[in-house]
Amino acid sequence: MKICPSHKGRQGGMAVIVVLALLSIMLLYLAASIRSLNSLDRELKLLDQRQTRRLAAWSATSHLATTNGPTTVQPTSSPTVHE
Secondary structure, three states: OOOOOOHHHHHHHHHHHHHHHHHHHHHHHHHHHHHHHHHHHHHHHHHHHHHHHHHHHHHHHHHHHHOOOOOOOOOOOOOOOOO
């Protein structure tokens, strides 16, 4: 009786290795994506703060310009000539 090594055992082991390799690549991709999202979130918050400060300064300047601007002169009625 001759015992041959089973090819199914080798194929099954190779399939496990391939699945683990694909899973590790997917996890690396997921980690990189999460890191990028966190970085973008931080940058977006900084941009929002800068724009809020800029708009607040612009609003204050605009408000000062309207309150300290020249006053409007009302037209006077034309003088009437009395005879």
